[in-house]
Amino acid sequence: MKDQKDYAQLTLEALRTEEQKLKRQNLTGNVFTGFLAGVMIYGLVKNGFGLLYTAIPLLIIAVVAKNGQSLQAKLKAVRAELAGRDGA
Secondary structure, eight states: OOOOOOGGGSOHHHHHHHHHHHHHHHHHHHHHHHHHHHHHHHHHHHHOSOIIIIIHHHHHHHHHHHHHHHHHHHHHHHHHHHHHHHHO
8 A cells, every 4th residue: 555656757747746745745744743732732731641632642643653754755755856857
């Protein structure tokens, strides 16, 4: 299920579109992580420690962070390919 694209085969326009898509996905993940952090803080202030407000958001944040690392690697590859084409 890994989406391994060969960025060298893509056109310049497709690379720029891919870069924008990856940046948007990364931003969405960051916003979602911030929302979950807010849920954790709210839950801690209102109800103290509990499974619903602490453990579950922490697990989801871990999954989103792992996905964010793979998105960063893809974004780095796209930017390297764009830099290589702009310099040539």
